[in-house]
Amino acid sequence: MRQPSPMPRFVFRLLLLVGALWTLPNTLFGLLLGGVGLMFGAHAHWRRRELALVFHRWPWGPGGAITFGNVILHTGDDLDSPCVTYAHRAGRGEEPSIVLADHERAHVYQYLVLGPLFLPLYLVSGGISVRNRFERAADRYASTGRGWWPWA
Template sequence: MTMLRNVALALGALWTLPNTLVGLLLGAIGLAFGAHAHWRGRELALVFHRWPWGPGGAITFGNVILHTGDDLDAPCVTYAHRAGHGEEAPIVLADHERAHVYQYLALGPLFLPLYLLSGGISVRNRFERAADRYASTGRGWWPWSST
């Protein structure tokens, strides 16, 4: 099973390589402005911490996570909680972003167009709701999953 999983991950990484290259380019630019990078095996991603632009939080491109803070294991609120759709327990940002990495591995170059067509960065976006669900429960990262 491990070998099959590794082959699937390698194929997913190849499939999403165009997205990863965008993340690497943005991360490299951030390095010149004080960001630093390290590999996080659990997230299957190269994480650029202290990425100097954006409103805060993180954004994922393939196997790259651009993070404005120092600790990806920081708690954060879900999109539904932030939008006032109810009280939800905090989640861990790393778990949320890992779900996006999985989504990229599955959808490759289709991820960004589908993500944008689903509403972009908002509570209405099925990709964000799935990432929050995965961060809360450890399952359901697929955007068209009901669990």
């Protein structure tokens, strides 16, 4: 997350720490799922830019990635791979591809702010679909580097 210029560095880091504690229940759920994945061939490493522990080669799901707090479960080998936006996939027009890591980083930011409220709000907003404001915001952030907040 890019630090706003007028904010002192220690305040910014303190806010990140508070956000990580706020979303800790989600992160623990992600760690549990990631730990199960380790027994079936997944491997994990910390991605500083994403502020997340990424479990690569997570063995279940349709492909791609899903974020829980500060944990990203990724079915592939490289989170820096290109992918299409939700709108593109839904046939709502041609859009340039985005980088999966950027999309998932937006979700990490959303979790840091919303904590345990994220999952209920995400599900009420339409779940994994182009209609979901969280997914549209993550695609917007991945495309432009701005606008990860779902109500922006």
